[in-house]
Amino acid sequence: MTLFETGAPQGADAAEATAEATTEAAPQEGFRFPGRLATLHASAPWARMLLFGLIGLTGFLPNLLGLHLLTVAGLHYVPAEIAANQLGVLWNFLLIEHLLFRDRRRHRHWADRVARFALLANADLLLRIPLIALFAGVLHLGVLHATVIALLTTFVLRFAATEALVYLPRKARKGPESRKSRKSRERHSGEGTDA
Secondary structure, three states: OOOOOOOOOOHHHHHHHHHHHHHHHHHHHHHHHHHHHHHHHOOOHHHHHHHHHHHHHHHHHHHHHHHHHHHHOOOOHHHHHHHHHHHHHHHHHHHHHHHHOHHHOOOOOHHHHHHHHHHHHHHHHHHHHHHHHHHHHHOOOOHHHHHHHHHHHOHHHHHHHHHHHHHOOOOOOOOHHHHHHHHHHHHHHOOOOOO
């Protein structure tokens, strides 16, 4: 064996082996990559807010598509907005769960997270409907334009509430054990005694 011989496939055999390895890994990694990238880059609050906003932008698609279909079908824009919002809520929840907060899901059951997320999203809707009515009814904007402006208006509030109420781990409660431990430490360290 010479210095340059490695025992690895050479020529056409090497190209074939590389192609097989590449095609096996590509689909799997293609699905994992966005989640890993999001988790990696979403450690800072500003990065989480940015990713939350980008996911929210993708939620415009099902929301506005549903709104368009319902209003074209003759439904008044207020009930159409409520129904269309549920499509956007489901879409956003699924993406946020898998791309943004995948490492913060263990402390709550998935049903609890869905319920909290939907509750916040619909509370947000209660704030947005009057804004949409103002923009559409008083300022005479189109319903779709009014919806976009109202969604942008409530974005920061929605991010902060989602992070705090759905995905931040619960704080540990101080029970009788920790109080006992603290009193024991105080006795041993001389604190709280008359000296």
